[in-house]
Amino acid sequence: MKAVVIGGTGFVGMNVTRALVAAGHDVVATRKVHANTLFARKLGAPLVRADLDDEPALCEAMRGREVAFMCAGHYPRYSLEPQVEIDVARARVCRALSAARKARVSRVVLTSSIATVGPPRHGERSTEDDPIEPRSLESVYHRVKLAIEEETLASGLDVVVLLPTGIVGELDVKAGTGFLFVALGNGLLPFFVEGRTNVIDADDLARAHVAAALHGKSGERYAVGGHDLMVSELLERVAEILGVPMTAQPVPWWLAGPAATFAEMRAAAIKDGGRPFLAREMVDVVRFGRFVDSSKAARELSLSPPTPLDDTLRKACGWFVKHRYIRLPSRVSEGVQGVDHAPRPDRTDRARPRDDYPPPEAGAHR
Ligand SMILES: NC(=O)c1ccc[n+]([C@@H]2O[C@H](COP(=O)([O-])OP(=O)(O)OC[C@H]3O[C@@H](n4cnc5c(N)ncnc54)[C@H](OP(=O)(O)O)[C@@H]3O)[C@@H](O)[C@H]2O)c1
Incomplete structure (x- = not known):
């Protein structure tokens, strides 16, 4: 296929580009003018400039392409002005969809998020058919993701929507989900929000994108996840792999939420204040996190079983x-990169059993 990856310098975009190139497809990827292209330019696909605020450039990037992978979307950095964030998100996705229409792209594959599904109506695990619950619309991240999906599904184009859970893997240049790993590995994670999560390997997700382009049904949404676990279990395992102590303490979302709002206000008030020390989005994805049933995607997109969790975590930690996102003594780091660093047997017992922590609103991923 002739593909264009919109957001080709991002975590998902780079993994999708890499999977497309590996499968022998003809790929171009987009970058913003001031993007960090250090990793993207080594993936074997040409980079072309296109911003979501520049419809002619998007149209140019999409011209002659059969499939557009929409791996860029408005990421609300702050939650302080929800309506502004939602309006920006809608405007940007509409520009991209309009460009796709004008460029006569045959199919759009949207990277959305599991944030747009709600608690399970049947059993323990959510599917793409479980509607988002009104409470999660308190979260700007959730509202933005929903708005982007609504615009895409209403566009009249041939679209397939993927709903990834928490993505873990290589090329997480901005340390999105990997923020937790990096902070833990560097001894800088004093606390975490406990809850349910599901983790998907970035390579598995990238292959799911390729499969969605080839086999997905038009207008369908597919939940794509890997492994269900609690955030504490995930962190315990990461600490084992890195050979660092698991010192982070759990805090409830209702305490972390106001702390994140304060952190955002502080970062917003300081010019070039950088990233808030705690993002509201990170709290919300845990608060409304889910265990996830991806059987529809596995069946209809013919996906292979998920990569074993340990392999995914070792790959991400190794990267x-x-x-140098994580600085370890060299003796330990050799073990991490070699993916055969023996687990310390005394740690696994300390992971909190799932039944121990039942609140349905608790969990993680975007
Ligand atoms: N990471 C996860 O765990 C996760 C989980 C579930 C769903 N998702 C969803 O997956 C999508 C991609 O996430 P990600 O983790 O890959 O994020 P990311 O690493 O921040 O990548 C986003 C990409 O979009 C580009 N972009 C942002 N604003 C743009 C604009 N105005 N014009 C053109 N390009 C723009 C970015 O360019 P720059 O790098 O130059 O800013 C980057 O290439 C998002 O919709 C996210 O909600 C992510």
Whole structure:
């Protein structure tokens, strides 16, 4: 296929580009003018400039392409002005969809989020058919993701929507989900929000994008996840792999939420204040996190079983260590990169059993 990856310098975009190139497809990827292209330019696909605020450039990037992978979307950095964030998100996705229409792209594959599904109506795990609950619309991230999906599904184009859970893997340049790994590995994670989560390997997700383009049914949404677990279990395992102590303490979302709002206000008030020390989005994805049933995607997109969790975590940790996001003593880092660092047997017992922590609103991923 002739593909264009919109957001080709991002975590998902780079993994999708890499999977497309590996499968022998003809790919171009977009970058913003001031994007960090350090990793993207090594993936074997040409980079073309296109901003979501520049419809002619998007149209140019999409011209002659059969499939557009929409891996860029408005990411609300702050939650302080919800309506502004939602309006920006809608305007940007509409520009991209209009460009796709004008460029006569045959199919759009949207990277959305599991944030747009609600608690399970049957059993323990949510599917794409479980509607979002009104309470989660308190979250700007959830509202933005829903708005982007609504615009895409209403566009009249041939669209397939993927709903990834928490993505873990290589090329997480901005340390999105990997923020927790990096902070833990560097001894800088004093606390975390406990809850349910589901983790998908970035390579599995990238292959799911390729499969969605080839086999997905038009207008369908597919939940794509990997492994259900509690955030504490995830962090315990990451600490084992990195060989660092698991010192982070759980805090409830209702305490972390106001702390995140304060952090955002502080970062917004300081010019170039950088990233808030705690993002509201990170709290919300845990608060409304889910265990996830991806059987529809597995069946209809013919996906292989998920990569074993340990392989995914070792790969991600190895990448963060290799690229100096995490600084470990060299003896330990060799074990991480070699993916055969023996687990310390005394740690697994400390992971909190799932039944121990039942609040349905607690969990994680975007
Ligand atoms: N990461 C996760 O765990 C996760 C989980 C579930 C769903 N998702 C969803 O997956 C999508 C991609 O996430 P990600 O983790 O790959 O994020 P990311 O690493 O921030 O990548 C986003 C990409 O979009 C580009 N972009 C942002 N604003 C743009 C604009 N105005 N014009 C053109 N390009 C723009 C970025 O360019 P720059 O790099 O130059 O800013 C980057 O290439 C998002 O919709 C996210 O909600 C992510």
